[in-house]
Amino acid sequence: MPLLTARDYALLPTEQANPRTRNIDKRSTADIVRLIIDEDRVVPAAVARAARELSQGVDALARTLASGGSVLLLGAGTSGRLAVLEAAECPPTFNTAPRQIRAVIAGGRRSVFRAREGAEDEPALGKKAAATARRGDTVVGVAASGVTPFVRAALAEAKRRGAATILVTSNKLMNGRHADIVIAPIVGPEVVTGSTRLKAGTAAKLVLNALTTGAMIKIGKVHDHWMVDLKPTSRKLRLRGERIVADLGRVAPARARALLRAAGGSVKIAVVMARGRLGAAPARGILARSGGVLRRALGES
Numbered sequence: 001m002p003l004l005t006a007r008d009y010a011l012l013p014t015e016q017a018n019p020r021t022r023n024i025d026k027r028s029t030a031d032i033v034r035l036i037i038d039e040d041r042v043v044p045a046a047v048a049r050a051a052r053e054l055s056q057g058v059d060a061l062a063r064t065l066a067s068g069g070s071v072l073l074l075g076a077g078t079s080g081r082l083a084v085l086e087a088a089e090c091p092p093t094f095n096t097a098p099r100q101i102r103a104v105i106a107g108g109r110r111s112v113f114r115a116r117e118g119a120e121d122e123p124a125l126g127k128k129a130a131a132t133a134r135r136g137d138t139v140v141g142v143a144a145s146g147v148t149p150f151v152r153a154a155l156a157e158a159k160r161r162g163a164a165t166i167l168v169t170s171n172k173l174m175n176g177r178h179a180d181i182v183i184a185p186i187v188g189p190e191v192v193t194g195s196t197r198l199k200a201g202t203a204a205k206l207v208l209n210a211l212t213t214g215a216m217i218k219i220g221k222v223h224d225h226w227m228v229d230l231k232p233t234s235r236k237l238r239l240r241g242e243r244i245v246a247d248l249g250r251v252a253p254a255r256a257r258a259l260l261r262a263a264g265g266s267v268k269i270a271v272v273m274a275r276g277r278l279g280a281a282p283a284r285g286i287l288a289r290s291g292g293v294l295r296r297a298l299g300e301s
Contacts, residue, residue, distance in 0.1 A: 058214035070179030076120030126153030135162030146171030220293035249274025
């Protein structure tokens with residue numbers, strides 16, 4: 001893909017000046033804070049306007065995960081760190097396996113803690129990042145500007161390999177040539193010109209939250225409002241698991257605690273045990289025959 005010129009970069013929506021924050025450096029602290037908050041208010045509305053494309057993205061991720069494929073999130077700088085954060089939070093919340101939702105940041109793991117901005121200009125790194133993608137997978141590129149060479153090369157390589165592709169951006173000029181689905185909340189110029197870790201970063205975080213959470217709900221990792229596939233690896237999560245079993249299993253807290261222990265920490269198995277008054281083995285079998293979906297295992301519509 002051709003390199004962008006200095007003029008091309010200057011014309012990007014994410015590089016435009018914000019007239020509302022002119023002379024912000026002369027303002028009082030209270031005014032600076034108010035301006036930042038006022039600008040942040042536009043982000044949820046911008047994401048809401050991208051709901052149709054976001055819904056398409058959720059369905060794409062759900063299809064991939066339900067069929068045994070993997071989801072790869074990638075980006076550079078702030079976008080890459082958001083991708084890493086999203087992937088890291090899925091295992092404890094939804095008990096996903098390491099290969100189900102992965103992330104790559106331009107410049108490698110060190111770039112999570114220390115910026116290596118030049119890595120975003122290396123398309124070869126993007127191509128390498130997507131080298132494991134295959135048909136049935138989904139690759140999600142996060143790039144506020146939409147033109148990051150690392151991300152664009154990764155999406156092109158993923159598409160060549162038959163994977164579904166999604167671009168999360170704040171550039172309204174991006175279209176289907178760049179990815180199968182383009183999710184582009186238009187948040188407008190930043191408080192500090194070009195600092196896309198602000199509104200554009202917040203919008204990307206909201207989009208990634210909705211993509212992964214929506215997909216997990218679709219494939220049965222949420223029952224009612226509970227995260228029934230959580231991994232009880234801390235006291236907080238263990239206690240939450242016990243509350244879920246007590247609520248959905250309709251048993252007392254002490255009984256829920258015992259059931260969760262007998263189920264090896266699996267909330268779903270413990271709930272089936274409670275509702276059916278079963279041992280762990282038959283409850284595990286019922287859940288397996290229900291495709292791991294608790295609502296089916298309980299015979300609920």
